[in-house]
Amino acid sequence: MQTLVDLDKVSLSYTPEDSLVLAETSLRIQEGEFVAIVGPSGCGKSTILKLISGLISSQTGDVLVEGKAVKGAVKIVGLAFQNPTLLPWRTTLDNVLLPLEVVEPHRFQFKAKKQEYIKKAKALLNRVGLSGAEEKFPWELSGGMQQRANLCRALIHEPKLLLLDEPFGALDAFTREELWGVLRDLWQLQKFTVVLVTHDLQESVFLADTVYVMSARPGRILFTKAVDLPRPRTLEHIFEESFVAIVHELREHISIARQGT
């Protein structure tokens, strides 16, 4: 397998006077891998996603995506946050199409290939269980439905790398578990690479191949856990001993990380 993302001894602070946010953080993500990052609040998880997507750059160390140093927008990424930020004046379908109006090369073909793109968007919406909501406006959707549409928007341009920042953090427990299944199925079908930032250890173990535990600020990778549970994983597995054991192990490392502050 090939390395898709390589962070090598990356250090960063937002302003020169400020203390370090990341201190010599190293992280290597393989193509097709599902990675979860957990850690205390404010340790720099979102910052790592911003580094990988080229929204900010580090002071020292290298950030490589597909073997190239990241300079500016990476374009092969899809981003989704806790806040779905769908545009209220666009229908769900048009919201999902938005990235294609912006990212190259699709933006130049958008008019010509519109029918094809619409077909693709509808198929994607169908896969996350949103068929029938295409012409609805975001405010007519529930929080869970909005987050499904948000996932579709992040995936419509078939990014190699999906970056998720606590995407299910604002949802109720049942909806959240439902969406774990949606994300799992999408990933299993398309085999893109995922970096998922989360506070939910069950979520990280349920979905990821590898879970990274970060220290308190300045963030470093404290602990790496390969989750070798068989796939496909279902919600029943959550209560099995092997699953629970991993969650416990992670929890212990998190509490160590938090004492570090």
Added chain:
Amino acid sequence: MNLKNFLNRYSSLLVVIGGLILWQLVCTVFQIPDYIFPSPLKICESLIEFHQPIFEHALQTLYTTIIGFAIAVIFGMWLGVVIGTSPLIYRALYPILVGFNSVPKVALVPILIIWFGSGTLPAVITAFIISFFPIVVNVATGLATIEPELKDVLRSLGATERDVLIKVGIPRSLPYFFASLKIAVTLAFVGSVISETVASNKGVGYLMISASSNFDTPLVFAGLVVIAVMGIGMYEIFARLEGKMTHWAQRDQVSAR
């Protein structure tokens, strides 16, 4: 249609009619002289008697107001976009704008008269100066409050500032923009009338001042009525336009109906 529905729909009309009846009664019962406080009927008479000059002066006021307002819309949109998209310019200009806005615009009219003489031009400029500020603030607010997450989503795909402005910023600031037009157009009337009262021989403001120096109080009130009617009319036009253009931003009202 039940009573509650009826009241909901016609409440403002009922208040106006009730107020007029009360006003007329007070004037008649206490026999208040017309040159102090004319009754509604007297004002109506005056409106009818002088309808020809009133119409001409109203047309002049409408004309200066609309030109001043139109300039305010164009300039306000431009400045709003500039301020709303650049934090640096925002920080540099905002205090100056706020300071400028707190200067009473009446105080500027004498200066404008020195520069531009009397008549239409200072009236247009006063209407412009007094009405552009809410447009600037609203457009800038709409742009400056774009969710940072959404910007990140687009920028990570290689979107330029211009892409973000066109796809998100401008549509997002439209409801703010149209809301500000309602306010701005009524302010523009204030501006042109103020200027006309100080230095002009045309317009409703001039009409009122000259009527007042003749102690023709009913005609002064007739002028007020004409300004109010024009103001309400313009407000209504832009309120309708707002409803049409930005129905998505008024979903609460839409669903409550």
